[in-house]
Amino acid sequence: MSLLVVGSIALDCVETPSARRDDVLGGSAVYFSYAASYFTPVKLVGVVGEDWPAEHTRLLEGRKIDASGLQVVPGAKTFRWRGKYLPNMNDRETLEVHLNVFGDFNPQLSEDCRGSKFLFLANGSPKLQMQVLDQVASPTLAVADTMDLWIHTQRDELLQLLKRIDGLVLNDSEAKLLTGDENLVRAGHKVREMGPRFVVIKKGEHGAMFFSARETHVMPAYPTPDVVDPTGAGDSFAGGMMGYLASQGNFEPKTLKEALAYGVVVASFNVEDFSLDRMRQIDRPELDARLKEYRGMLSF
Amino acid sequence: MSLLVVGSIALDCVETPSARRDDVLGGSAVYFSYAASYFTPVKLVGVVGEDWPAEHTRLLEGRKIDASGLQVVPGAKTFRWRGKYLPNMNDRETLEVHLNVFGDFNPQLSEDCRGSKFLFLANGSPKLQMQVLDQVASPTLAVADTMDLWIHTQRDELLQLLKRIDGLVLNDSEAKLLTGDENLVRAGHKVREMGPRFVVIKKGEHGAMFFSARETHVMPAYPTPDVVDPTGAGDSFAGGMMGYLASQGNFEPKTLKEALAYGVVVASFNVEDFSLDRMRQIDRPELDARLKEYRGMLSF
Numbered sequence: 001m002s003l004l005v006v007g008s009i010a011l012d013c014v015e016t017p018s019a020r021r022d023d024v025l026g027g028s029a030v031y032f033s034y035a036a037s038y039f040t041p042v043k044l045v046g047v048v049g050e051d052w053p054a055e056h057t058r059l060l061e062g063r064k065i066d067a068s069g070l071q072v073v074p075g076a077k078t079f080r081w082r083g084k085y086l087p088n089m090n091d092r093e094t095l096e097v098h099l100n101v102f103g104d105f106n107p108q109l110s111e112d113c114r115g116s117k118f119l120f121l122a123n124g125s126p127k128l129q130m131q132v133l134d135q136v137a138s139p140t141l142a143v144a145d146t147m148d149l150w151i152h153t154q155r156d157e158l159l160q161l162l163k164r165i166d167g168l169v170l171n172d173s174e175a176k177l178l179t180g181d182e183n184l185v186r187a188g189h190k191v192r193e194m195g196p197r198f199v200v201i202k203k204g205e206h207g208a209m210f211f212s213a214r215e216t217h218v219m220p221a222y223p224t225p226d227v228v229d230p231t232g233a234g235d236s237f238a239g240g241m242m243g244y245l246a247s248q249g250n251f252e253p254k255t256l257k258e259a260l261a262y263g264v265v266v267a268s269f270n271v272e273d274f275s276l277d278r279m280r281q282i283d284r285p286e287l288d289a290r291l292k293e294y295r296g297m298l299s300f
Numbered sequence: 301m302s303l304l305v306v307g308s309i310a311l312d313c314v315e316t317p318s319a320r321r322d323d324v325l326g327g328s329a330v331y332f333s334y335a336a337s338y339f340t341p342v343k344l345v346g347v348v349g350e351d352w353p354a355e356h357t358r359l360l361e362g363r364k365i366d367a368s369g370l371q372v373v374p375g376a377k378t379f380r381w382r383g384k385y386l387p388n389m390n391d392r393e394t395l396e397v398h399l400n401v402f403g404d405f406n407p408q409l410s411e412d413c414r415g416s417k418f419l420f421l422a423n424g425s426p427k428l429q430m431q432v433l434d435q436v437a438s439p440t441l442a443v444a445d446t447m448d449l450w451i452h453t454q455r456d457e458l459l460q461l462l463k464r465i466d467g468l469v470l471n472d473s474e475a476k477l478l479t480g481d482e483n484l485v486r487a488g489h490k491v492r493e494m495g496p497r498f499v500v501i502k503k504g505e506h507g508a509m510f511f512s513a514r515e516t517h518v519m520p521a522y523p524t525p526d527v528v529d530p531t532g533a534g535d536s537f538a539g540g541m542m543g544y545l546a547s548q549g550n551f552e553p554k555t556l557k558e559a560l561a562y563g564v565v566v567a568s569f570n571v572e573d574f575s576l577d578r579m580r581q582i583d584r585p586e587l588d589a590r591l592k593e594y595r596g597m598l599s600f
Contacts, residue, residue, distance in 0.1 A: 087482050183389070183527055184505075185523045185524065186525045189525075203506065206506035206520075209523060218520035220507060220519065221518070223516050223518050225483055295600065297516070298518075298519075298598040298599070299595075299598070300558050300560070300561050
């Protein structure tokens, strides 16, 4: 089924202990859509400025991502993020954020996008996310991501959003912040009780946890020795998960679990190079081969 | 097959954000032997002072742990540790350590102990661990734990020990410290290249990783919402693992994986109360039930 993602599109500057890249393709909706494209057709809605290299659009279209909802605003600049990873490659400092054109993002969905059945509300304020949700007629599955910034500044709007979505994806520190509970198992269920049918807590190099009314799952990260740049790991995880769900057309427990595993596996490729560089090299059979290996690791 | 553990026996004072317990039964060899006792007969060798409550010995013997190698030294005091957990319940500060009688521990194994086939060298200096290893005639499987203290102060002795043991269990920060590598997958394999056939890296609330020449595995922690006191989690993990291996009499890949899973499950019970209090309430069928649930979580 059709999958729509709305979120940030960025030019990133990334520093790691051993390397640095400037002005590389990034942003939540970019990582998400690229990861999801291995599983299902994706529509990407976002906004960029006139500094946006056309080759980036071509790269996305090369994976059959429908980028017709990518709005280019003349005279404006693309969202920029600059960050630096600590030696553990799991924690990072944000050095600079310039929202630029993303600060005034006011997405007007096409008829086609309004009919999407699988919807992912990637990084953006809860206000923005609700504005998108209002436009999608009758989604089968609507899942959102959120950030510490919105928990601090738009808590009420976030709580409203939570009552309207099926799933929330957030990281471990955000789940603790939102619930005030330091135990992730309790925190996960507390977030779920705020509205969504399921909650996924991302733990970076430690994998992810899944919570629904009946189920609690834990999935370790795939143990790659080649962590080059973790940027976009959470978004590519969500992309793999949602892409697989959309490809199956349901979110039954069995499908959700396979989807989580695909999310883990796509994210493990994503971190093996800067930007989309590693994902650009792989195809679906490579994902399937690593999934098989991962499944073997977890069976006993 | 017979399982021998040699290591620290302690009276602990533990503070968590919500509670505090003084002078409770603890120590690496205590947690290890209690956890292992669900699977196989265990012999415990250690030393305590005259402040040691006899009821603690009876508690261990109640699980058929052979405590005849527990030496009580008149006029001496038992090893004491005082620690405080941070709100995340994963990190802790050591507030006080008094080695007391453990500082002069010079174990002389009985004939019976010398014939042990499965051996675990729990917390103790590499010198002490080698002294024990020298006395065990022909172990089928010898596994050791280590600590940051020994990596700093007895690195050469530790490197010697690593060439003589089959397996090493250590935590994530210790693996990074020992190898200088911040990536745990690479660090695990680097430790393995120092000698042991396999290495287990414990990650606290994030589970464990396993490395052998042919295999890399990741196991998440069982997601318990009731983390009351993480003290002894790593030792009870090792106890569950080694106890199961000894019960099977081999350490083939399939057995090792099941053993890791049992280690995870026993540790998850251990953290649900102070000291041995939670483990005292469970029996093997409860372990097996949680193992089944854990297996279900990881299969997709």
